Amino acid sequence: MQIHGGVIRGPDRWAVVLPFKVLSAAKTRLLPTNDPARPELALAFMQDVLSALSDAEAVAQITVVTDDLAVQQVATAANHHWVPEAPHRGLNEAALFGASLTPPHLGIAIVVGDLPCLTGEVVDLVLRSACIYERTFVADTQGVGTTMLMSHTIAGCTPAFGERSRARHAARGYVELGLSEIAPESHRLARAHRDVDTQVDLWDAIRIGVGPATRSALPANLQS
Numbered sequence: 621m622q623i624h625g626g627v628i629r630g631p632d633r634w635a636v637v638l639p640f641k642v643l644s645a646a647k648t649r650l651l652p653t654n655d656p657a658r659p660e661l662a663l664a665f666m667q668d669v670l671s672a673l674s675d676a677e678a679v680a681q682i683t684v685v686t687d688d689l690a691v692q693q694v695a696t697a698a699n700h701h702w703v704p705e706a707p708h709r710g711l712n713e714a715a716l717f718g719a720s721l722t723p724p725h726l727g728i729a730i731v732v733g734d735l736p737c738l739t740g741e742v743v744d745l746v747l748r749s750a751c752i753y754e755r756t757f758v759a760d761t762q763g764v765g766t767t768m769l770m771s772h773t774i775a776g777c778t779p780a781f782g783e784r785s786r787a788r789h790a791a792r793g794y795v796e797l798g799l800s801e802i803a804p805e806s807h808r809l810a811r812a813h814r815d816v817d818t819q820v821d822l823w824d825a826i827r828i829g830v831g832p833a834t835r836s837a838l839p840a841n842l843q844s
Contacts, residue, residue: 630751630772631727633680636673637718639711640666640686640733647734649817660837663690665816666733668831670698673731675740678747680726685714711781715769719777727751728777730769736834737811737825745805746770746797746812753795759786761813761824768812769794 640646646662673679684695684702695702701721708717715730722728729747750756750770755777758768766785771777780788790796798809811829816822826838 630754631725632678632751633726634678634729634747634750634770635681635683635719635722635726636679636729636731637715637722638666638669638673638682638684638731638733639705639714639718640684640688640691641705641711642686642688643690647817650819650822657837657839661822661834662734663694664831664833664837665736666691667694667833668736669731669733669738670694670700671831671833672735672738672740672743674698674700676743676747677740678744679729681722683718683721685718712779715779715781716777719771719774719779722774724774728771728774730777730779730781732767732781732815734815734817735767735812736816736830737814737828738831739811742808742811745808749797755792755794756797757786757789757794758798758809758812759796760815761810761821765815767815768797 643659643662647658650661651658673682682700684691684700685705686692686702687705692702705714708714719728719730746758746768754772756770757766760767764784764786766781766789769779778792780792798812814825814828816825
């Protein structure tokens with residue numbers, strides 16, 4: 621981080637941390653536990669997030685934090701780093717562990733793995749805005765949770781994902797991004813807000829436009 625004339629100039633390049641739980645425990649509110657489409661969709665969401673991050677010019681490094689073998693294989697195939705979650709189990713512990721591996725010249729962005737509408741253009745839009753403030757976040761569509769959390773330095777990285785994380789991050793001094801009143805920009809940012817936990821969320825994601833991996837994994841009754 622640099623300060624010029626009292627204005628913060630953040631990093632031009634970012635390291636992204638993508639914490640991801642084992643597929644057997646992922647997206648339990650989306651489909652029944654025994655439905656084979658559930659882990660397939662969870663993996664597809666993550667693949668589309670990885671594709672979006674890979675397409676973003678501002679992203680210099682991606683680290684996936686997971687104990688799941690299939691997720692590790694996807695990360696390896698995409699030429700991204702992965703590290704095991706254990707013993708740093710839990711979203712915040714895993715995210716902070718991944719962030720601790722970031723080179724000092726890069727900003728840190730923690731991104732959740734269930735944003736199937738995300739694109740590289742939208743990632744760059746968010747990260748450009750994140751340069752203005754030392755610590756920032758993007759809320760989910762419901763305005764309760766958090767989908768992206770940015771910090772210029774590891775010292776300022778204090779993730780508080782989980783129930784009502786939007787309020788917790790705001791209380792910790794993070795500045796909320798994605799409140800644009802400009803219609804085209806607001807439409808693009810909807811892709812960064814739209815996480816998927818339920819079938820209603822998934823229908824809305826399909827309406828916005830999901831990535832190719834998610835589109836291929838959709839059950840027949842959800843195909844548009």
